[in-house]
Amino acid sequence: MDGRRRNPYQLTDESPVYVISIAAQLSGLHPQTLRQYDRLGLVSPDRTAGRGRRYSARDIELLRTVQQLSQDEGINLAGIKRIIELENQVAALQQRVAELSTAVDGAAVAMQQREAQVHASYRRDLVPYQDVQQASALVVWRPKPKRATD
Numbered sequence: 001m002d003g004r005r006r007n008p009y010q011l012t013d014e015s016p017v018y019v020i021s022i023a024a025q026l027s028g029l030h031p032q033t034l035r036q037y038d039r040l041g042l043v044s045p046d047r048t049a050g051r052g053r054r055y056s057a058r059d060i061e062l063l064r065t066v067q068q069l070s071q072d073e074g075i076n077l078a079g080i081k082r083i084i085e086l087e088n089q090v091a092a093l094q095q096r097v098a099e100l101s102t103a104v105d106g107a108a109v110a111m112q113q114r115e116a117q118v119h120a121s122y123r124r125d126l127v128p129y130q131d132v133q134q135a136s137a138l139v140v141w142r143p144k145p146k147r148a149t150d
Helices: 020-027 031-040 057-071 077-120
Strands: none
Touching (some): 020 057
């Protein structure tokens, strides 16, 4: 979450506002199907103090996805549950990668700043600076001939 305060009355996709009958209508499913999905852990809505289910817009979208996978793709509920778990895991890993990438970028900037500080702290008065011209020289070494010793 970012550092800003969120208005408690502002609705988001995660706001649990729909009772089971409205969620059933919006998702095109029977309320008993929603209860079954909740028992299986496919879609877990928030609960009120009296244990009533409250669905968010994201929950309703997930209900539609479960229905589509079940009806159109022929995937059983256990397979759908596994798909949802894996998608949640992928989303969590992508979030973690984004966090680590931000941390690495920050560390790289800090390292560059520290390197600049170190270079700026060099005492150039200790070593005279001479601009070296690009030059090339060729030295040929010829060994002395060996003398014969009798």
